[in-house]
Each structure stands twice: as structure tokens, then as C-alpha cells.
Amino acid sequence: MFLNGTAMSGQADHHLVGSAELVAKTTTAPRYRFHAVDGSYPALEDVGAGGAAIVGEVYEMGYEQLREVLLPGEPAGLELGVIELADGSGSLAMILRVEYPALPPLTDISELASWRSHQDTK
Template sequence: MTSPNKRVFICGSALRGQPDHQNLQSAEFIRPAKTQPIYRLHAAENGWHPAIYEVTEGGISIPGEVYELTQEQYEYLLANEPPHMYPGDVVLEDGEVLTAMLYPRELVEQHNWIDISNYGGWAAYKAAVVS
């Protein structure tokens, strides 16, 4: 019997301590995690939210958190994501494949949004630009 719940990798503004954490409602925190080093991280919409996408070279490992969401919590999360974000697969360090909110690379490049891949994750970037 399979669970109707969904495990999701969170690596942006819904992390613990970030302003959109309430979008997870009472989802169960499972563990901290990192992706395999095959992604880039940008600050989209002038730092309003993160934008991640997969690359074939020059990728980094993005830190985040794994949560287990009910179908209702997942639908709420999707409904509250910024425009253009979409659910897609990410590969974690340990090889587990989970859903995360991705962003079209074409839009990142079109708008030339800042690459924050070397900050150590979304929370570290936000702490650096606020302080």
C-alpha cells in the first residue's frame, strides 16, 4: 500500500526561518538534504525568490530540507508558488529523486538574474544581503 503523501525537497523561501515557510502548513520535516552538484541557483525577480535549474556542467550542490506533505498541503504549496515555477525532479546527494520547485533557465538568462550558486544556498544568500 502506498502513501498518498508526497516528499518534497525545499531549498528556497519556504525553508525553516524563511518568510514563506507557512506555505508548507504543518508538513512533516523529514531531514536536511543536499542535491547532487548538477544545479545552479539564482535570485529571481530581483531576489524575491530562488530559481534553480539543472545543468550539464558547472553545477553545485544546493542545500535544503525534505518534507512530507499531504496531497492538500502539496496543492496549497503549488498554488502559492511565484509565477513560472513548476514542480520537477531533483536528485539528492544520496541518489533519492524528489520533487522540487524549478524555474525555467531561459527566463533566468533572459532577465540576467544574479547567480547566487556560491553563497551556500538560499538562506545563506538572504542572510548575506540583509546584513
């Protein structure tokens, strides 16, 4: 599971990861826009060409931890999807929900490419 926001190590929701093992600190392939949703959580949007490589962490997470703990803690504006990592492999990740009428305002933070960097600008 690729994490790029509040569940990464040192972040407020990291406890949702439980005992899942950190496999890698890496980036996505450069095909994503990165948004701050209402200033409170990040969201990846696959745009293909013209995107950015976004910083994150990959965890080896069991289905029970994912289903029972991590996913129920995710905001309604996100959904589980598959993303491309820098090395060309795929990973589960939370991505921006394609159609969600109640989605709060988005701020494009792709140039920062990191949720931590975005937090540092606040």
C-alpha cells in the same frame, strides 16, 4: 518535497508547509545552478556537470497540501519538477521554468549554495 528558499523553516513562506513533517536537511546532487530571481526568490536550474550542491529541506507533504496551498503560492517563473538529492534519490522541487518570457533578471548565487547565505549578503 525539496524546499530551498522562502518556504524553508524560519523563512517568510514556511506557513505554506502546514503540518508537513521535516524528513531531512540535505543538499541536491552537484548538478544545479542556483539563481536569485529578481532578488526575491531562488530557482534551481539543472545543468548537469559543473553544477553545485544546493542546501535545502525535504518535507513529507500530502498532495492536498502541495496542490491547494504550496503550489498556488509559488512564483510564475518556477514549475514543479523532479531533482536529484545528494544521496542519489529523487524529490519533487520547484525548478526554474525552462521557457518563460516574462522571467525577471537572474543572479547566479551558486557559489553560496544556500538561500539563507544569500540573504545574509544583502
